[in-house]
Amino acid sequence: MREGCEMTEAIFDRVAAAYDSWYGTELGKAADQVERVLAQTMFQPSGARVLEVGCGTGQYTAWLIQEGYALTAVDVSGEMMAKAQARITAVGGQVQWWQADIAEILDQLGKFHGIFSMTAFEFVSQPEQVLAKLYDCLEPGGCLLIGVIAGDSPWSEYYQEAAKQKPTSVFAQAKLYTEKDIRHWQVGGRLELGQCLFFPPTVATAAEALALEERREGRPGFIVAKWVKV
Numbered sequence: 001m002r003e004g005c006e007m008t009e010a011i012f013d014r015v016a017a018a019y020d021s022w023y024g025t026e027l028g029k030a031a032d033q034v035e036r037v038l039a040q041t042m043f044q045p046s047g048a049r050v051l052e053v054g055c056g057t058g059q060y061t062a063w064l065i066q067e068g069y070a071l072t073a074v075d076v077s078g079e080m081m082a083k084a085q086a087r088i089t090a091v092g093g094q095v096q097w098w099q100a101d102i103a104e105i106l107d108q109l110g111k112f113h114g115i116f117s118m119t120a121f122e123f124v125s126q127p128e129q130v131l132a133k134l135y136d137c138l139e140p141g142g143c144l145l146i147g148v149i150a151g152d153s154p155w156s157e158y159y160q161e162a163a164k165q166k167p168t169s170v171f172a173q174a175k176l177y178t179e180k181d182i183r184h185w186q187v188g189g190r191l192e193l194g195q196c197l198f199f200p201p202t203v204a205t206a207a208e209a210l211a212l213e214e215r216r217e218g219r220p221g222f223i224v225a226k227w228v229k230v
Helices: 003-024 026-042 061-066 078-091 127-136 154-165 179-184 206-215
Strands: 049-053 070-075 095-099 112-118 138-149 190-196 222-228
Touching: 003 026, 003 078, 026 112, 026 138, 026 190, 026 206, 026 222, 049 061, 061 070, 061 078, 070 078, 078 095, 127 138, 138 154, 179 190, 179 222
Parallel strands: 049 070, 049 112, 070 095, 112 138
Antiparallel strands: 138 222, 190 222
């Protein structure tokens, strides 16, 4: 395992216990809601075999299982994956679990009808190259979808400031990409982009956040990118 992988694994292991607490806050609930609607609407695999890259604590793993996909879930953090496994055991469902750095197992993956990843590629070295290899793992008609925090947005500024205040934060290891960055990546197939999180991280309530989201003004804080294999 490479040094960078070990560092990332250790960082996420440390935050695993508190990771899900974000989803219980007013801001976290609102952000999760709009991100989920966009990602789940855009994800349209061509069949049942799906790979989830960066499953974390299983927030989306549970949804993928409930949708009936034959799922393989990968994450670099053993602590995160343990929480995901507990979540899936509680709701029922079968998952092939694989603790690894995605960049190190690309040649072992096989073929999938869909590949799904949320808030993981901010922490992947050389994302363009990794995505291009993942694209090669798609069956014809399949799709590769990632959701990432948008660079040059109120949210990227928020996380960058948090990293300055706490250098041990996971976001000190993150690299955030703009829509322009993503459009320049040579991944393959047809690219589709969606945007959400049009409210800033300073909103006080979920109701205020969702009202701002409907207006869709300003710089979006989250990007969903999908490459379809044609």
